[in-house]
Amino acid sequence: MTSHFADRLFEAVKTKKTCLTVGLDPVYSRLPSAIRNHLQMNDEFDVDAAVDAIFDFCTQTMRIVAPMVPAIKMNIAFFEKYLWEGIEAYYALISEADDLGLEVIGDVKRGDVGHTAEFYASAHLENPELTGLEDTLVPDAITVNGYSGVDGIEPFAETATKQGKGVFVLVRTSNPSAADIQDFSDANGIKMYEKMADIVNQVADKKDRIGAKGYSNIGMVVGGTSPDVTSALRTRYKKIWFLIPGYGSQGASAADCIRFCKTDGTGALVNASRSIIYAYEKPKYKDQYGDDWKRCIEQAVIDAKVDLANAMQTKL
């Protein structure tokens, strides 16, 4: 993989005609009963059965969404719950996603400094050149926590750039208490998240990091749930891809999220996780498609794409 991550993302968004990404946050107890009742996967408290069920669910979900969205986001916490067995499944799913032509964002929120950050970066952004792990693929991009400052971001950025990969640094998260830390303001009214965005932009806006389409491979994570505090970021940082969590279950509207897209529809990925992968729990879909959980997911993706496209039309 030697192409530029930001260019691949640009092409993928153009091809799929949407900025929607699907987040895989698999929780055993919420998997479709067809999977949970399967003879080899019906024991939540057996690590092999549970991981097989999650792997099966994620693989099938990716096959449904792959023709419709540019990327998936995999939150590693839901795999770490099963320790090394879960991590093996996480990496195996990346290969499946790659086969399906999906860009994969590993939502790992790693962060450390110097030497240690290099080891994290290697694990998550560099395909291992190790006998025994030969065919393992890492994600196309990961999320990074930048609380340590530029020392903690640069090692990830450097590895990502060398490997044709990307990094999204947490700038403004979508949870209620985020404001306590991230909206902490200096004497001039500059907020912590704005300072963080400035630091990330310094890392992002380097010649070798800007792709042919004008975007950097180093992006920012900004929650869609706080559009009032973050809407200036799009105009301020023209070379940045934004990863926007919070659409769907977390309560951000399509209009809230779409403001991070440029008029050509690129520049932001709007992620929905639970509202799509558990669509079969909702009466809206369940009443129509019954036990056909895959059809429910498919329709939820279609509906989300339409919702975002309509918001985009209104904005233009």
Next chain:
Amino acid sequence: MTSHFADRLFEAVKTKKTCLTVGLDPVYSRLPSAIRNHLQMNDEFDVDAAVDAIFDFCTQTMRIVAPMVPAIKMNIAFFEKYLWEGIEAYYALISEADDLGLEVIGDVKRGDVGHTAEFYASAHLENPELTGLEDTLVPDAITVNGYSGVDGIEPFAETATKQGKGVFVLVRTSNPSAADIQDFSDANGIKMYEKMADIVNQVADKKDRIGAKGYSNIGMVVGGTSPDVTSALRTRYKKIWFLIPGYGSQGASAADCIRFCKTDGTGALVNASRSIIYAYEKPKYKDQYGDDWKRCIEQAVIDAKVDLANAMQTKL
């Protein structure tokens, strides 16, 4: 494990008569040649050989240091480099450490919000009740990144408290660029890290979290390299255990670090990683003990303990 983490730590520090902890940051290329030349472990690019070498080194190092220090800190980045194979070794080493009577701090710097944080907390602070992982032990405490605010800290604190475990939240890190983010000041001169410390203290200072010795199981990570900016924290937060990285290779002196200890020697863990586990690389030890790498590590621990004890005497 139902006892209180902060009480266990208190006893361990009193018993071992030191606040020194040893950090395991194993890097294959720096392992003793006796290990790297071993027939089954001499191939850095074979995952089994590399992980076996690291496991062997860490086990032997723990056996040397266990009689002398209260705790070890394992940085998971150095294990994640070997993906799931490394993670399996990480958890296996926790069992080894437990057998040796060491408290184990998993330096994982995880952080996320709500639901996702609960999954991380479960993976890292709750012994798995899963067939196939029955005998696996998790660390006694982990490090957590609190950039998301209290929503991102509380789920870890809750699981830790239920499980008799602990959490150390990053407040002020020991790297040069930490100041850009963590010393960001508001109109009253309050710095970001002070705000973070306040939030952590709110989580820590709850009735069910304070042990018999007056300390909370929720602590703070504060780098020893910035004593000027952080010295007020010890007096301000009397119920907090501080985890102090930066002693040794990162340049913090014993006096810098010891100021986080109370006069009875408790209240802080001062961590040294590379300066101890790679002591055999230093002429000071190599010239005296030759190829006896274990003796070099042992002496480095003794010397660090004396250095910290002397600084403590001077302070009193």
